[in-house]
Amino acid sequence: MALRCAFALLKQDAEGKEFIERIVKRVHALSYHIRTYFWLDFQQLNSIYRYKTEEYSNTAVNKFNVIPDSIPDWLFDFMPIRGGYFIGNVSPARMDFRWFALGNFFTVLSSLATPEQSTAVMDLIEERWEELVGEMPLKIAYPAIEGREWQIVTGCDPKNTRWSYHNGGSWPVLLWMLTAACIKTGRPQIARKAIELAERRLSKDGWPEYYDGKLGRYVGKQAKKFQTWSIAGYLVAKMMLEDPSHVGMISLEEDKAMKPVLKRSTSWSC
Template sequence: MRCKCQKAESLGGETANERSPVSLPVNGVDSATNIFERGSFALKGNEETQSIEEEAWDLLRASVVCYCGNPIGTIAANDENSGSILNYDQVFIRDFIPSGIAFLLKGEYDIVRNFILYTLQLQSWEKTMDCYSPGQGLMPASFKVRTVPLDSVDSATEEILDADFGEAAIGRVAPVDSGLWWIILLRAYGKCSGDLSVQERVDVQTGMKMILRLCLADGFDMFPTLLVTDGSCMIDRRMGIHGHPLEIQALFYSALLCAREMLAPEDGSADLIRALNNRLVALSFHIREYYWIDLKKLNEIYRYTTEEYSYDAVNKFNIYPDQIPPWLVEFMPSKGGYLIGNLQPAHMDFRFFTLGNLWSIASSLATLDQSHAILDLIEAKWAELVAEMPIKICYPALEGQEWRIITGSDPKNTSWSYHNGGSWPTLLWQNFPEAAFPMGSEHD
């Protein structure tokens, strides 16, 4: 997408001419002083920051990317000492969520508004890989601001947005969670800023409907959960989460709730809203009933009868009790429980996935009792789930032969690192208090 500076007023609240010149040679990032010398992004000069919060804000603002003079996101990582950048200098949809929420809570709404509208323009791009195109409505995994020569003018340049829908990503996996996060952030922007004009725009309504139709499309699946491939969410490398991972289902449920509040009541939306409401009911029942595990449910699984052929079977998914891992018996506290990581025919992934459980609490996908039980488990197993590091993405880590088979001997996901029992603190720590605080003082 090429820079259309005449659109800056409608997107960012200021025209390009009203801003001081900004040099943006690589991905829209030059120096913190240039980027934030105007508006709500003004830094406090070169003063030494005294508090952790001030230092964090300085680092966050130093990672902001501008396009046509407007802030539109934050890069995934800003490590000048790293010799291998890969795609960490891009703006990732999911990685911007904690940054966007922070800016909203700070009252700095422009960057979130710009992010929502510019990523929406990227949605309509034609995506192909080996002559095949995915369904309409897919949002990009990431994008990058590039400065390229202007064809018609010598020595002149222009800025373009270069989007990646997974066709250049490691593993070539489409980002299922990007569209879901986009809808959630759109709702958060309206709630925090009070500006509902963005969600009421025709192009925004159209983009939201495209995402919903892609997610609600009929398929071969018998379950209300979204069927996805491995690596299609925050865990974007092979970790054995293909199927119906909890993280995707929690985001799906939350996005459906947000979309229901924002969809304009018009004749063309009636069927979509009906399908959305039906899916919400079926999805919440499915997750609460079949993904939940505690000591009581664990004892029920031990007594399961297998190979039941009937409409009223108790063991609906033909789960064999022998697949219960030894670690689970020691891990499960007498008080507490959680939502398992995945459920498929004859397979339950008993690993504890933090984001899926926390977001299930925040979105009320989990019942009130289940929400309290999840927090009880985290408190009881604090040494295992947190210990001396930020809260783990999943527990336990894959090790030995299991790691070799499931991850494909992935050297980046070795045991207790990265996705495999490591941490993603910027996303997980923000969701932890968001999930815990509404549950009352007993979990403070």
């Protein structure tokens, strides 16, 4: 998003030309890398499941030497036939398969995702509504980590116990990002459904910062009340639904001149 905004702001003069050329190259490389190696759908999951390891040539399919046995059990049930998302991280021999709301919504809003991938992200939310939306929109990450993994990743942080705060908690502020992504992809009905859920409790509960539990049923154990961003997230979401043109202030359309060429299909839903 920062690179795309810089590209739009720079003057088309001698001084700006060098930076513009650098930005275009950087966006090409970044977009190709994220769209290719961070994207996960049913087809790609099945390919990873069948990966061979210890491949070292330029023709290697498993470029990061990911061991198929590292795929978590929850993912096989979570991944629908229709839909997909960008995973949390890719590193040698390991992939973080968790869903992160902020990253996925901003890939849509910045056009880092292809139109097909953006559609698939919305499909996933519909297909996994209970897990990602539940009773209070919206999960910041899914699923929660617990046990030994929670101890290692969070340092035994008591605020980040499972299904709380940043560890699978539900954050009303995410409503505006969900709504913006829904409008951009032509799916405003998803946002309306989420906003209706929030309206049942947000005001009654005193506009808390976050909610706890698998379904977001409980006000967060350390959540502060009357949070400005909880209120603002709801108001911005409502305003964008009333006037979808507002989305243009926070969304970038795909720039054909900066569009990288993908060498393989990116989504089962294409």
